Amino acid sequence: MQLSEFMRSTTLWWTAVVAMTFAAFLVALLGFVYWKTRDDLTMRSDRVIASQIDFFARLSPERRLNAIDDYLKQDPGRLRLGGVFGPDDRRIAGNLEHLPPNLMADNAVQEAVIDRADESGKKGQAVRLIARRVPNGDMLVIGRNVDDVAEIAHVVGGALALGLLSAVLLCFAVGVALNARARRRIVEVNERVQRIVAGNLRERLPHRNTDDPFSKFAMIVNGMLDEMETLIHALAGLGNDIAHDLRTPLTRAQLTLERGRANATTLEQLQTAADKTLGSLDQSLSIITAILRLAEIERSQRSAGFGKVALAEITREVVDMYEPIAEDKGVALLIQSADELSAHGDRDLLIEAVANLVDNAIKFTPAGGQVEIELFRSKGENIVRVRDTGLGITEHERDAVLRRFYRSDRVNHTSGLGLGLNLVAAIVKLHGFRFTILPGSGCVVEIACPHASTLS
Numbered sequence: 001m002q003l004s005e006f007m008r009s010t011t012l013w014w015t016a017v018v019a020m021t022f023a024a025f026l027v028a029l030l031g032f033v034y035w036k037t038r039d040d041l042t043m044r045s046d047r048v049i050a051s052q053i054d055f056f057a058r059l060s061p062e063r064r065l066n067a068i069d070d071y072l073k074q075d076p077g078r079l080r081l082g083g084v085f086g087p088d089d090r091r092i093a094g095n096l097e098h099l100p101p102n103l104m105a106d107n108a109v110q111e112a113v114i115d116r117a118d119e120s121g122k123k124g125q126a127v128r129l130i131a132r133r134v135p136n137g138d139m140l141v142i143g144r145n146v147d148d149v150a151e152i153a154h155v156v157g158g159a160l161a162l163g164l165l166s167a168v169l170l171c172f173a174v175g176v177a178l179n180a181r182a183r184r185r186i187v188e189v190n191e192r193v194q195r196i197v198a199g200n201l202r203e204r205l206p207h208r209n210t211d212d213p214f215s216k217f218a219m220i221v222n223g224m225l226d227e228m229e230t231l232i233h234a235l236a237g238l239g240n241d242i243a244h245d246l247r248t249p250l251t252r253a254q255l256t257l258e259r260g261r262a263n264a265t266t267l268e269q270l271q272t273a274a275d276k277t278l279g280s281l282d283q284s285l286s287i288i289t290a291i292l293r294l295a296e297i298e299r300s301q302r303s304a305g306f307g308k309v310a311l312a313e314i315t316r317e318v319v320d321m322y323e324p325i326a327e328d329k330g331v332a333l334l335i336q337s338a339d340e341l342s343a344h345g346d347r348d349l350l351i352e353a354v355a356n357l358v359d360n361a362i363k364f365t366p367a368g369g370q371v372e373i374e375l376f377r378s379k380g381e382n383i384v385r386v387r388d389t390g391l392g393i394t395e396h397e398r399d400a401v402l403r404r405f406y407r408s409d410r411v412n413h414t415s416g417l418g419l420g421l422n423l424v425a426a427i428v429k430l431h432g433f434r435f436t437i438l439p440g441s442g443c444v445v446e447i448a449c450p451h452a453s454t455l456s
Helices: 003-008 010-058 061-073 147-199 212-265 266-296 311-329 345-364 418-429
Strands: 080-085 089-095 112-115 127-135 139-145 309-311 332-336 342-345 370-378 382-387 434-438 444-450
Touching: 010 061, 010 127, 010 139, 010 147, 061 089, 080 311, 080 332, 080 418, 112 309, 139 266, 147 212, 212 266, 266 342, 309 311, 311 332, 311 345, 311 382, 311 444, 342 345, 342 444, 345 382, 345 444, 418 434
Parallel strands: 332 370
Antiparallel strands: 080 089, 080 139, 112 127, 127 139, 309 342, 370 382, 382 444, 434 444
């Protein structure tokens, strides 16, 4: 990324805000550390001065003078201060040239500026000291040069300031690095999105197998692209299937009309040709109606009318509807139902789903066979199971039969549009139920749904 782009980017401003916030925090923290260090060193020095003046004050005047001289001689760094002054403020001993002005003999630590009387010859030196009037009337003064405290605090402050500068620079460096990393990923995503827009539906967004939000987002988008690719391919295949399935009855209608027009010599022959043509047109309209019905269900336009549905009632209605058809074909239609079971859904759609299952079962069960509808409770679900003794569905066809217009080679002699199970699957998906094709002899299918009283 170019510097000019970074200077205009929001990342720069956020980096600056974070850096300034962090710097302000560090300034406050380091200022506290600096102040605390200097204050603690000063307090320690004051305690030393207080203990020393207590020691000298307890000595006799003769021993006090000798002790102060020894005390000052053992100070190669020239930090210690001490002195004894007579009642007339004349210096008797020590390295103080004279008493500082406004010095209070109240045994409290004071700050003062003094002139030294020893060989260092320093003038105007800042010190902290304690003055006390001893019993013989002399003024005892003990102090300490605080330049070392200021020097130590200065060193600490310099180190903290250097750390502050390094921290701020690190913030900016991290911001630049993160921005460059995000920029590279965005550029890569943009390139791939442009290829997707250009028609390459197999392209996917880059992601890493990590838990960072960008990777999670890319995985979600990739899943959406997978679904879109599947739907687009299905739509393309659907168009071919519709054209193929409509072409047959429409071609048949065209040929029938042409033959009737060319060969019919009586009114009855024309009526026969017209009837055959109407049959072919009815088949074409049935395909179109079924497709529109599927589109309506998949758009979930009926979900607003959901309510509590008694499953036993709809299974009995389906049995009443198909019992004459089963008798005509010589197929036994049985029902085993539990009256108390119910589900939350659209009653008409659920009847349509069960009716399609029963219609398929009767259609593909030979004469003398049996179709059984069972309604029972299992593992917290209400199950509608339709079982027949027909050819069944092979394992490798269980997914294929749910596609639109799919018809097995084994049942091509049986009439149908290849939309029944696809319609059932769409209704089940709309309701959030579970549709399963079970293994076994014949065909066994189930619609599993939660009990209506368990739904919130």
